[in-house]
Amino acid sequence: MARYELVKRSVALITLTNPPVNALSSPVRHAIANSMERALSDPKVRAVVICGENGRFCGGADIREFAGPLRGPPLIPVLEAIEAGDKPVVAAIEGMALGGGFELALFCHYRIAQSKARLGLPEVTLGILPAAGGTQRLPRLIGIPAALEMITTGRHISAQEALKLGIVDQVTDQNACETALEFALKAVGKPLSPRRVSTLTTPCPPDLDALLEAATMQVKKKTPGVMAPLACIQAVRAAATMPYSKGMKRESELMATLFNSGQARALQYCFFAQRTAGKWTLPSGAQWNNSKPREIRSAAVIGLGTMGRGIVVSLARVGISVIAVESEKKLLENGRQMVIGMLERDAKRRGVSASLNLLKFTLSLQDLKDVDLVIEAVFEDMALKKRVFQELSKVCRPGTLLCTNTSGLDVDALAGVTDRPHLVAGMHFFSPAHVMKLLEVVCGPRSSSETIATAMSLGKKMGKVSVAVGNCPGFVGNRMLKPYLDQATFLLEEGATPEQIDKALEDFGFAMGVFRMSDLAGLDVGWRVRKESGLTGPDVDPKNPPRKRQGRRYCPIPDMVCEQGRFGQKTGRGWYKYDKPGDTNAKPDPLIQNLLETYRSRYGIQPRNISDQEIIERCLFVLANEGFRILEDGMAARPEDIDVIYLFGYAFPRHRGGPMFYASMVGLERVLERLEHYHQAHPDVPHLEPSALLKKLVACGSPPVQQWREHIKTMRSHL
Numbered sequence: 001m002a003r004y005e006l007v008k009r010s011v012a013l014i015t016l017t018n019p020p021v022n023a024l025s026s027p028v029r030h031a032i033a034n035s036m037e038r039a040l041s042d043p044k045v046r047a048v049v050i051c052g053e054n055g056r057f058c059g060g061a062d063i064r065e066f067a068g069p070l071r072g073p074p075l076i077p078v079l080e081a082i083e084a085g086d087k088p089v090v091a092a093i094e095g096m097a098l099g100g101g102f103e104l105a106l107f108c109h110y111r112i113a114q115s116k117a118r119l120g121l122p123e124v125t126l127g128i129l130p131a132a133g134g135t136q137r138l139p140r141l142i143g144i145p146a147a148l149e150m151i152t153t154g155r156h157i158s159a160q161e162a163l164k165l166g167i168v169d170q171v172t173d174q175n176a177c178e179t180a181l182e183f184a185l186k187a188v189g190k191p192l193s194p195r196r197v198s199t200l201t202t203p204c205p206p207d208l209d210a211l212l213e214a215a216t217m218q219v220k221k222k223t224p225g226v227m228a229p230l231a232c233i234q235a236v237r238a239a240a241t242m243p244y245s246k247g248m249k250r251e252s253e254l255m256a257t258l259f260n261s262g263q264a265r266a267l268q269y270c271f272f273a274q275r276t277a278g279k280w281t282l283p284s285g286a287q288w289n290n291s292k293p294r295e296i297r298s299a300a301v302i303g304l305g306t307m308g309r310g311i312v313v314s315l316a317r318v319g320i321s322v323i324a325v326e327s328e329k330k331l332l333e334n335g336r337q338m339v340i341g342m343l344e345r346d347a348k349r350r351g352v353s354a355s356l357n358l359l360k361f362t363l364s365l366q367d368l369k370d371v372d373l374v375i376e377a378v379f380e381d382m383a384l385k386k387r388v389f390q391e392l393s394k395v396c397r398p399g400t401l402l403c404t405n406t407s408g409l410d411v412d413a414l415a416g417v418t419d420r421p422h423l424v425a426g427m428h429f430f431s432p433a434h435v436m437k438l439l440e441v442v443c444g445p446r447s448s449s450e451t452i453a454t455a456m457s458l459g460k461k462m463g464k465v466s467v468a469v470g471n472c473p474g475f476v477g478n479r480m481l482k483p484y485l486d487q488a489t490f491l492l493e494e495g496a497t498p499e500q501i502d503k504a505l506e507d508f509g510f511a512m513g514v515f516r517m518s519d520l521a522g523l524d525v526g527w528r529v530r531k532e533s534g535l536t537g538p539d540v541d542p543k544n545p546p547r548k549r550q551g552r553r554y555c556p557i558p559d560m561v562c563e564q565g566r567f568g569q570k571t572g573r574g575w576y577k578y579d580k581p582g583d584t585n586a587k588p589d590p591l592i593q594n595l596l597e598t599y600r601s602r603y604g605i606q607p608r609n610i611s612d613q614e615i616i617e618r619c620l621f622v623l624a625n626e627g628f629r630i631l632e633d634g635m636a637a638r639p640e641d642i643d644v645i646y647l648f649g650y651a652f653p654r655h656r657g658g659p660m661f662y663a664s665m666v667g668l669e670r671v672l673e674r675l676e677h678y679h680q681a682h683p684d685v686p687h688l689e690p691s692a693l694l695k696k697l698v699a700c701g702s703p704p705v706q707q708w709r710e711h712i713k714t715m716r717s718h719l
């Protein structure tokens, strides 16, 4: 787990060998301790260099070890032996030095970084803090403000920034290890005391209290209810106000409050879930590691509405040439100007030049004959999409992949009108497509493994978190959203207000409650879909009793809001009122209150007090319940995929882990019992009826979320 060599006759070279990221697992800690002991006791050794194999210094503590009892030598004493030794130790940082890996470097007397290396303390993103001295040593080295920013955000910094801040002693374009060996030899004989970070005094700013207070306000605003950044601030305060040894004790106490917390478990689950989600499978046995993606050099996007424009930008900024198609000259010109503006702003922000030369705009599908891949992003209308796919089938060369950005229509029905159903898949982006990280890759029953591999790999290239899903109405994300939105409106009927429901969801951790979010997204889209599916408007069967459709409970309040021209922020009125159209500051609207009161009295509904607990349970347990059904139906391969979709596509609070992880944390038995209770109270809401999989898991003793897959195996899978 670490290689020990004597090089240049007098330097001990310790190479961490724990692929893929040389994490500090128990055997690695053991090996470092033994290697250091050997180096310090060998009279031939005059200096030590520590590096990592395969161009990666160290990705930090082994996060997988956090789930079990800690075994092997504790990290801090292993690192203390490095600093305390009487021979200079140089860290040779290539690739990355993160978390415990960065802290290891901070215990060394010198640090050399390769110019492409990234450094950081991302522990806060895992719900913990840098508890191997990071909170005490970094402030001593670079001062409170810079250390506070790095520790509370977990931001990775470049080697150049690390040099500027005084974290590293030298940046090299050459091999860091070679440079560090030379450096180490020159350091022999120089006094080591000033190089021991633990002996430094933290430069204390005069306005320390104000600084820490401002940082506290900032994290409370940015990540309300999240514990780790607040603990990080307290630890950094200790670095400013306490001697080193006491500060280390404080750091360890604060870590103890976080280490076994539900938030830390959720955030660490999110880390692994995100990586698991990329590992797609198909019923044919094809999967992520045995299917080769095609290289996509050119693409076309059809439709330059909000989604199409975002997709063009996402493709062009990663170097793919894009032909953008619109149906009318005016729409094309408008789209062109908006795309160019977006790309220019994006390039300015990233300090690069805008790749405008990759763009071509056209009114003719004939121009698409040679592209590698097409993404259709026209209006959500099946007949229109079918016409486009038929036309593409005629125009594009036989090998061109045809993808649709539909948010829920049948991908296989579109495949069926083409001459190449195996080359058709869904690529469901989320709005705005150049900002949102999620991509649902919809695998139709006839999509080939090469098609799915290509869509997944293209998503990755665009910086998206891509998740393979099955082809069912709404796919995964939007299918689950419907019962969640339904519960929110049923709660309105029963006596709650939009403000109360939003507050309960925001206190839970959502940045925006369901009604504020709907006002932002626009209420008219859902209204149009409901009209088209005959749920509201002139096509409603008059035999339907009020507040019922197809025998199920239906809440017409969202339709009534839209009938008043209240479409959300863009019209200045929606579930809330705004000072003017486009404003974002939502204010409670007495007119909505009146509408609700009139509605309830018309239908003889006696409003009741509804607790926040009921709001959370009904909205979120029904969300997870639909997730269980999706797993049962084989439309998602595993709960992690569903959670990743909700984290990246619907802003589910990360410290709650996602709807499926949250259900497991609450306890499946409890979720089942509450769903049974609510279903009994509302038998006309089928979504509240507990799913068979939930019941099965409870009957099997509620296994942890990582084991659910074993219980789903016996059921059918589309993935």
Ligand SMILES: CCCCCCC/C=C/C(=O)SCCNC(=O)CCNC(=O)[C@H](O)C(C)(C)COP(=O)(O)OP(=O)(O)OC[C@H]1O[C@@H](n2cnc3c(N)ncnc32)[C@H](O)[C@@H]1OP(=O)(O)O
Pocket (backbone or CB within 6 Å): 020, 021, 023, 059, 060, 061, 062, 063, 064, 070, 075, 096, 098, 099, 100, 101, 122, 123, 126, 129, 130, 131, 132, 255, 259, 272, 275, 276
């Ligand atoms: C009371 C206890 C006291 C202990 C004190 C400890 C204080 C220190 C704490 C820590 O160090 S916490 C860990 C901090 N480090 C991180 O958060 C880094 C996490 N990793 C990453 O950000 C990235 O993986 C990377 C290092 C930037 C590499 O990115 P890349 O895209 O190249 O690869 P990935 O697909 O992300 O990862 C590959 C593979 O490696 C696994 N992995 C990565 N880091 C770790 C880790 N620190 N521990 C365990 N496993 C790790 C990752 O899950 C992937 O696995 P597979 O999916 O391939 O199985």
